[in-house]
Amino acid sequence: MRVSTDNVLMPLTVAIIGLIGVLGAAWIAVNGKTNTQAHISPTSDSECNQTSATKVCISHLTVQFNSNEPQQVKNRDRIPLKAGDTLRLSNLTYCIPSKAPVNRVEVKVYLFSNGVESYKNGLFTPSNFPINAACHNIGNFQQTWKLEPGQHRVSIPIIKSVGTNRIIESSFYFNLDVGQ
Numbered sequence: 001m002r003v004s005t006d007n008v009l010m011p012l013t014v015a016i017i018g019l020i021g022v023l024g025a026a027w028i029a030v031n032g033k034t035n036t037q038a039h040i041s042p043t044s045d046s047e048c049n050q051t052s053a054t055k056v057c058i059s060h061l062t063v064q065f066n067s068n069e070p071q072q073v074k075n076r077d078r079i080p081l082k083a084g085d086t087l088r089l090s091n092l093t094y095c096i097p098s099k100a101p102v103n104r105v106e107v108k109v110y111l112f113s114n115g116v117e118s119y120k121n122g123l124f125t126p127s128n129f130p131i132n133a134a135c136h137n138i139g140n141f142q143q144t145w146k147l148e149p150g151q152h153r154v155s156i157p158i159i160k161s162v163g164t165n166r167i168i169e170s171s172f173y174f175n176l177d178v179g180q
Helices: 006-033 035-039
Strands: 057-065 078-082 087-094 102-111 123-126 135-138 152-162 165-179
Touching: 035 057, 057 078, 087 102, 087 152
Parallel strands: 078 165
Antiparallel strands: 057 087, 087 135, 102 123, 102 152, 152 165
16 A cells, blocks of 8 residues: 555645644634733722723732731721731732833832831832733732731832832732730
8 A cells, every 4th residue: 555645745734734723723812812901900999990001000919817818908908906916918919001111010018017107117029020011910928027016007019110210109008906
């Protein structure tokens, strides 16, 4: 039995064309979102839905008190706790709109105790933050805070760099009422 070139080449060519079509459709399905779709937050009450289309913003923040389950915190929330409780940042999702000029993004989290804005008590992450237009999740904050009695504010400024200028783009905060 003799195999001709036409009997092998034609089915092979059809299979390659089909594979290219399937891979192209998969690529479009994964990467075909427009930039405006990529940065819209899934919830209507998120901070990102309240800012302009050119500002970097925090979409979601998840924290963990003591060893309890992580919970989502909204901007300007007030949370009652007890002295000695611990606070750990689990996840922070920030979004960069397609029209926002950005060279670099920094996220730092500060605990201001009893109304005193001191930038000594901060949580930092060693991440290099992505700067493309989309929402990005970071979650490698390595420290925790042990809370003392009083009124505290956790402040999270989003700082972007445009050229050599550093600009505080937006601030996300929540308050802690720590009793005895």
